[in-house]
Amino acid sequence: MDIAFIAQIFPKLLAGLPLTLLLAVLSLLGGGLIALGLSGLRASSWIGARVADFYVYIFRGTPLLIQIFLIYYGLAQFPAVRHSVLWPLLREPYVCAVLALMLNDGAYTSEILRGGLRAVSTGAIEAARVSGMTRLTMLRRIVLPLAFRQALPAYGAEITSMVKATSLASVVTLMEITGIARAEVSETYRAIEIFLCAAAIYLVLVTVIARAVDWLEQHLSPYRRPTGARSLA
Amino acid sequence: MDESLTLLGFGPEGWGQVLLNGGLMTLAVSACAFALGLGLGTLCAWARIAGSAPVQRLAQGYGVVMRGVPDLLVIYLFYFGGRQIASAVAKQFGHVGPVEISGFAAGCLAIGLLSGATQAEVLRGAFHAIAPGTLEAARVTGMRRWTMFPRIIAPLALRTALPGLGNQWQSVIKESALVSVTGLVEALRAVTVAANSTELPFLFFLAGGGIYLAITTISGLLFRIAEWRSMRGQAAATGRG
Numbered sequence: 004m005d006i007a008f009i010a011q012i013f014p015k016l017l018a019g020l021p022l023t024l025l026l027a028v029l030s031l032l033g034g035g036l037i038a039l040g041l042s043g044l045r046a047s048s049w050i051g052a053r054v055a056d057f058y059v060y061i062f063r064g065t066p067l068l069i070q071i072f073l074i075y076y077g078l079a080q081f082p083a084v085r086h087s088v089l090w091p092l093l094r095e096p097y098v099c100a101v102l103a104l105m106l107n108d109g110a111y112t113s114e115i116l117r118g119g120l121r122a123v124s125t126g127a128i129e130a131a132r133v134s135g136m137t138r139l140t141m142l143r144r145i146v147l148p149l150a151f152r153q154a155l156p157a158y159g160a161e162i163t164s165m166v167k168a169t170s171l172a173s174v175v176t177l178m179e180i181t182g183i184a185r186a187e188v189s190e191t192y193r194a195i196e197i198f199l200c201a202a203a204i205y206l207v208l209v210t211v212i213a214r215a216v217d218w219l220e221q222h223l224s225p226y227r228r229p230t231g232a233r234s235l236a
Numbered sequence: 237m238d239e240s241l242t243l244l245g246f247g248p249e250g251w252g253q254v255l256l257n258g259g260l261m262t263l264a265v266s267a268c269a270f271a272l273g274l275g276l277g278t279l280c281a282w283a284r285i286a287g288s289a290p291v292q293r294l295a296q297g298y299g300v301v302m303r304g305v306p307d308l309l310v311i312y313l314f315y316f317g318g319r320q321i322a323s324a325v326a327k328q329f330g331h332v333g334p335v336e337i338s339g340f341a342a343g344c345l346a347i348g349l350l351s352g353a354t355q356a357e358v359l360r361g362a363f364h365a366i367a368p369g370t371l372e373a374a375r376v377t378g379m380r381r382w383t384m385f386p387r388i389i390a391p392l393a394l395r396t397a398l399p400g401l402g403n404q405w406q407s408v409i410k411e412s413a414l415v416s417v418t419g420l421v422e423a424l425r426a427v428t429v430a431a432n433s434t435e436l437p438f439l440f441f442l443a444g445g446g447i448y449l450a451i452t453t454i455s456g457l458l459f460r461i462a463e464w465r466s467m468r469g470q471a472a473a474t475g476r477g
Contacts, residue, residue: 061445061449064452066409066411066413066424068416069427069445070445072444073438073442076431076437077438080435080436163304167305168306169306170307171306181306184309193320195320195321198317201309202310202313206300210304
């Protein structure tokens, strides 16, 4: 192992970290909104529920890479898209990557949210209704916090999987960590050192996030603290 | 619309055969990677259940690393890293210049290793779901470990593990699309080639999505049938889930 080379490659790769994080944060935010929208749709009517199911089925049944390609390369097939006001945006690989990551994350997050909502006991909802809360207050104060707490471990896994998924943005020329690594390899042909360094960065990032979610989970379950027993799920 | 159908069909103008071959290649890569992952997962689960402390830590470390690194990066590492090693070895024998390695092998190895980490967790969970009394009974009747594994442990654990393994198979199929970066002509690569030469990217990437959706849907159904069959005769006998 060539220490000098690694010392030189690390800062170069770290320069891609802000973009990796930005992609992850934007797609998680957008995905979260889509997931909320999908659960609203699910609750609205029978048809709404089928539409939401179909959305989830499509996005979970196909690879993310094909979703990125479909948006980045595919939309350009239509002259109407190329001549629309949105074209300057849709031409950007950055916008397309975030859009695909968002749509994909929305499908997975909505399933996690559904699991969390199912775990809210009817007793809690009854109690809230009896104490005179409106639907919105109940949602904000009772249902969503309880569902969030329940869904947190699964959502933590989704956060880390999104951070890893941002690496696919490199395939449409974005220079985040993986993109920089790929470019450096084609320049120096030292694939093993460079990709291992990049992997180490992701590993640290994912570990930090997983720890943070664990801490939040502990923090949000004070009733579990005395026994010290961790989640059985 | 008619034109699209011709392009997607099996006629002389159509790309049907190319797409079909790509789909079959996706299945082949996925099957090899999944089998490798199942082997590795079983070994790791065994290591974590019955291994000595260092062996347990090793298996645990493997899991942490594999679950913390992007799939694409692992494929790159195996494909380009493999090429780097192969070139270095070839140089020792007097060959100059880059050496090509198989995208299929690199892809299977990478995805197999990734999937093995998750399959290990599924199998470990399934082992712990076996009632301790069952294992005790087997031991009391004088079974040795090597008899217990195929007769008691594997059938019971696999039944519990089936849904988890089904999920893993689905994600292996989706991960196999990433092997297209090595130039292997699986489904995604096939539709990319077709999209470029016809200049109809939307149509062909949509068709590609259709291929994956068909594979994941059909295999999902097959796994559900397998689950149902494996539970025959004991639907409600045990409350284990």
